Amino acid sequence: MTALRKDPFNLIIAGVGGQGNILASQLVAQAALAEGLNATIGETYGVSQRGGSVMSHVRLTAGTPVGPLIPQGEADLLIGFEPIETLQVAMDFGSPQLRVILNPRPVYPISVLSGDLAYPPMERILDLLRGHAADLSTLPATDIAREAGEIRAMNVVMVGALASAGLLPMDKESYLRVIRDQFRGRAREINQRAFETGYEALPSAHA
Amino acid sequence: MDPLEIDEPGRRVLLMGNEAIARGAIEAGVRYCAAYPGSPSSEILASLARTAPRFGHYAEWSTNEKVALEGACGAAYTGLRAMATMKQNGVNVASDILTAMSLAGNPGGLVLVVCDDPGGISSTNEVDTRNYARLADVPLLEPATFQEAKDMVRWAFSLSEELELICMVRSVTRISHARGVVELGPIEKVARTAVMKPEQRYGSLPPCPNHAEVKDKLRRAAEIYESSPFNRYAGPERPELLVVTCGTGWWYSTEAIRMLGVAERVGVLKLGTTWPLPEALLKRHLEGASSVLVIEESDPVLEYNLKALLSKEALRAAAPSRLLGKVTGTVRGAYGPGVGEMNPNLAADAVARALEIEAPSLPKPLRESMQAEIDFEIPKREVAFCPGCPHRASYWVMKNVLRLDGRDGLLIGDIGCYTLGFGRTGYYLSRTMHCMGSAIGFSSGMAKLAGFGFSQPTIAVVGDSTFFHACLPGLVNARYNRSPFLCVVLDNSATAMTGFQPHPGTGKTALGEEAPRLSIESLCAGMGIPVQIVDPFDVPAATRLLYRALQKNELQVVVMRHKCAVLQGREEGLPARRVWVDAEKCIGEQCGCNRFCSAAFGCPALIWDKEKECAAIDEVICSRCGLCAELCPGGAIRITEEEVQP
Amino acid sequence: MSSRDPVSDASAPAEKGPRELREEVLDRGLCTGCGMCLDLCPYIEEMGENIAFISDCRGDQGRCYAVCPRTPTDLDALRRFTRSDHRSGFLLGPYESVWMARARDEEVRSRAQYGGTVTALALFAIETGRIDAALLTAWSQDPDEPYATMPLVARSRDEVLSASGSKYTAGPTLKALDGILRGDARKVLVVGRPCQVLALRKRMRIEDPTFPGERIALVVGLFCMWSLSYRDFEGMIEPLAGGRRLKRIDVPRGRFIVETDREAFELDHDSVRPHARQACRTCFDFTSELADLSVGSTEWKDDWNTLIVRTGAGRDFLEEAVQKDRIEIEPFPKDRLRLLEEASFNKKKRVLEQLEQQAKTTGMEAYLRLSREEKEFFLSAHGPGSEE
Secondary structure, three states: OOOOOOOOEEEEEEEEOOOOHHHHHHHHHHHHHHOOOEEEEEEEEOOOOOOOEEEEEEEEEOOOOOOOOOOOOOEEEEEEOOHHHHHHHHHHHEEEEEEEEEOOOOOOOHHHHOOOOOOOOHHHHHHHHHHHOOEEEEOOHHHHHHHHOOHHHHHHHHHHHHHHOOOOOOOHHHHHHHHHHHOOHHHHHHHHHHHHHHHHOOHHHHO | OOHHHOOOOOOEEEEEHHHHHHHHHHHOOOOEEEEOOOOOOHHHHHHHHHHHHHHOOEEEEOOOHHHHHHHHHHHHHOOOOEEEEEEHHHHHHHHHHHHHHOOOOOOOOEEEEEEEOOOOOOOOOOOOOHHHHHHHOOOEEOOOOHHHHHHHHHHHHHHHHHHOOOEEEEEEHHHHOEEEEEEOOOOOOOOOOOOOOOOOOOOOOOHHHHHHHHHHHHHHHHHHHOOOOOOEEEOOOOOOEEEEEEOHHHHHHHHHHHHHOOOOOEEEEEEOEEEOOOHHHHHHHHOOOOEEEEEOOOOOHHHHHHHHHHOOHHHHHHOOOEEEOOOOOOOOOEOEOOOOOOOHHHHHHHHHHHHOOOOOOOOOOOHHHHHHHOOOOOOOOOOOOOOOOHHHHHHHHHHHHHHHHOOOOEEEOOOOHHHHHHOHHHOOOEOOOOOOOHHHHHHHHHOOOHHHOOOOOEEEEEEHHHHHHHHHHHHHHHHHOOOOOEEEEEEOOOEOOOOOEOOOOOOEOOOOOEOOOOOHHHHHHHOOOOEEEEOOOOHHHHHHHHHHHHHOOOOEEEEEEOOOHHHHHHHHOOOOEEEEEOOOOOOHHHHHHOOHHHHHHOOOOEEEEOOOOEEEEOOOOOOOOOHHHHHOOOOOEEEEEOOOOO | OOOOOOOOOOOOOOOOOHHHHHHHHHOOOOOOOOOOOHHHOOOEEEEOOEEEEOOOOOOOOOHHHHHOOOOOEEHHHHHHHHOOOOOOOOOOOOOOEEEEEEEOOHHHHHHOOOOOHHHHHHHHHHHOOOOOEEEEEEEOOOOOOOOOEEEEEEOOHHHHHHOOOOOOEOOOHHHHHHHHHHOOOOOEEEEEOHHHHHHHHHHHHHOOOOOOHHHEEEEEEEOOOOOEOHHHHHHHHHHHHOOOOEEEEEOOOOOEEEEEOOOEEEEOHHHHHHHEOHHHHHOOOOOOOOOOEEEEEOOOOOOOEEEEEOOHHHHHHHHHHHHOOOEEEEEOOHHHHHHHHHHHHHHHHHHHHHHHHHHHHHOOOOOEEOOHHHHHHHHHOOOOOOOO
16 A cells, blocks of 8 residues: 555645645545555635635545544645635644645735735745744746646646655656546646646655 | 436436536436525426426426425325425425424435535525424435535435435535536336325424424434444544544545645544434544544534534533534634534644644635735626626616615515625615515515605615516515505516526426416506506606505515526527727716616626727626617717627 | 925925815815816716816825815906906906897897807807817707706807807706817817816916916806705606706796796795805806806896906907997996996805804914905905995
């Protein structure tokens, strides 16, 4: 059976409604399941279809399935689709061992657009994550997705990056098989391409 | 292949909790399923509707939860297995029939699945519907895992048939809206002909003998529960602390024991059958346990019931010296005991306190070390109308109309997507937000107060699905009693908040079949209420129409009709056009003294380009609705019809 | 406190803005409905002659405040700016001469409220190419609002004629001004109520002389004692007119007569007056004192107007219109002038007393800033026509 670096392995995907957070968490969980692991996903999303905070807890284990919520300070890996969402999830669930892969493109909250509050300086966000987590990689996943032909496939680009980071035991092929199972036609093509580009886009992780 | 359709017992699949519940019903050979959508319950009926062609059961979106339960009840009277599903608020609507029909029983298996929302993550309250089990005298089951969600629902049907009594299964958000691995079971092939025989009669009169009969049924249920596999103990033979738990409390309890490393000291008795309580089982486990800690989601329902049970003469000897829980303040909550959602950390805190572990060595979240370095405010991400949402346009119009009217007019709202009218992108316009259709009732009352000095005009705002769900009696009342207010129906052609389920106005059923399209305007006209229709995206026309309507002191309905942008996008894709800001024309901070579009309108896609000092549009978020182009006073937001990358 | 009024002095920046406009004017019911602020700002809109901020603007200063006829107003500074003559004293504001006047054109007179002078002036200006358009107030064409008015940008004889006749609610006509000037009209003539003339002058004074200043060829001000609240007006008219379009309203000496396409009916004048806009009760000016030419009824001969020439521009224009036989004038009888002055005096005195009283009770300074001399003229004297 596939062995995890840590069991249970706790992954969080943090973003905003509409970014495809839930699909990303399912891709990881299905790939894990295909390799004989148990997966539990706990999703936290509010009342809005688009634009609210969304957080998916993905918990992988070789043993009995665990609950859908990760305890505070026990996340091992954080996939960030949005910087301030990522920062806040890191603060609540991260430990000094946390690894972060972040798409540093902001989705501005309404309070910022209205001029009531300022979006924090990006460098400060990155510095904080860099300084307190074990590792931070950033990836311009939205731009990569645009080049892959679908700007909204950013989530799959990020899953590609996660798959290449060497933190999870699943084979690249397992993820691709899930994509092939879940999509048809153009969507399949685009998601495969998004995954592949994301997979190649995180150079530091291949070292 | 749809995992719900796999007929391969033993196969392990990843299912959402709500899909597991649906699968349980499928495996039990359910024939009739009805629901009204509501988070976190909606996916159950959606899954059953999706799989109906394969398994031949019937599934419908009913107009409200009472009708859904009554429909299921009707099916159960004919001997079929039937199920109604709803969120916690829905049980309040269905409670009238629930508390009545339980007295007379039912021959076919009848299951009510309720998905509670502790913490009110997607609700206006966090009501614990387990209290209804006691109120209505019905057996209650509480799954703790995805597997149990499936297995318990399946079992609930046979239990219901054995008792001839409706059974209630209570899920919560962390099961319904979570996913995990479920091992599939065999699918029961139930061939029954629906018939109601001449001798079958169901009425709750006279209530008292009936009430006595249902109490007997409950006693039998408790006997059956004694040997239920859903109740189990894990831990040392003589634990220092016995945790009694149910539902997600079990997950958090076991996680807490792992986190604290106290597996040798603490045992866990997990109950799946929580009303009525299995006495003998509890007696067995409680005897000799000096400390008992109850960990459960929401209200201390199990805790109270346990306390009540232990006050019985026969069980007094088994009563522990310490019975801890929410009542004793041992189990805390984010906002106090019993308030807000449970989680592993709260459970660990409670176990540590029960064991009197001074300072449990739990991992410290980064917040503690980071906080000192954070010299900026992290903007909160408020819930907002989606980009392109017609309700944003409608609220923009209603805000402008109320301001222009100048008489401190009130917007009385309730529940649906338009609940967001309570927040920033609805310009904080809604003055009330409680339950479906209540905007009509509130307004109906307020508009009768002229004689007491009340002079503020009232707009009652309801959604299209809400209109059918709970507004008709209120409108009839207002018409009958001549209550003069303006009712605005925000018709986005879907029950959008809960995931775009069809409703009587959409012309589609849950099964995707064509249906008669009920017309809101015809229904109103039938009541003799003047009704007008306007597209909120035509802002000037909508503003004029609503303003004029508000000047009349009579009951009127205005339907603001425009399809939900997300639904539109799903059905037809994004329109082939580009919405963009002409940086040459945009006067930025100078516009109306300060960036009118992003400051005043509040679309998440309408962002600010710091370098160019002008407005910009986030192409990832923009739905290309183009309303901002209409609102921009300088004509700087442009729409170009062209094929753009989706 | 600065000796210069910061708002109406062009060299000083406006220190107040939207918040104060709301607090000091709109929330206190003092908006005159002139419409001047509307086109300056997307945050301000009008409907049914109500003007409101549709969203809260966060700007801390703005033209919206500076141009409002109910924000602090230094009348002498505006008189100097308008280059109108002072010698005539305080009673009717500065003027050169007062005339009986009427249109020569029979058709104009037949459609006019009184002598058709305003219509004739506008037609003359258009037909001689002095202006490209006249900004007038006409009955609304909207079937949903049969009793409302609308701004009319008139460029032809028919259009000018269609705006004939007095209106008795406060149409926010000035909201259309910037639109015309930003469009193809180079020069315009504006016809407005006294509050509108005041707002226009305040605007012209704080802005660049080239815009809108030089583009406004002539300001014709109307006499106005009060305008009705549109909501109240509609409430009074609807049961009688039943949705039929209004043709004409006449207020001959204490009566209030409304004509529709089909019939005429009379409202009790005393029951109509209490429905005047609140802002009208604070109005110091019933003859449009800052206009180039002011026109009103004679309260005497129904087919003539009273015409007051106030500026050089007004005088030149009138002389030519008379010379080209468009306007007929006659000397204004002395005894009639005394009655006019008396009416003006009484209104001014009443308003000043009320403003003083309000300033005392609210602690807020009155919008109107007058010289001590002018103030005392009204507050201490009994007036020119006083019988005592």
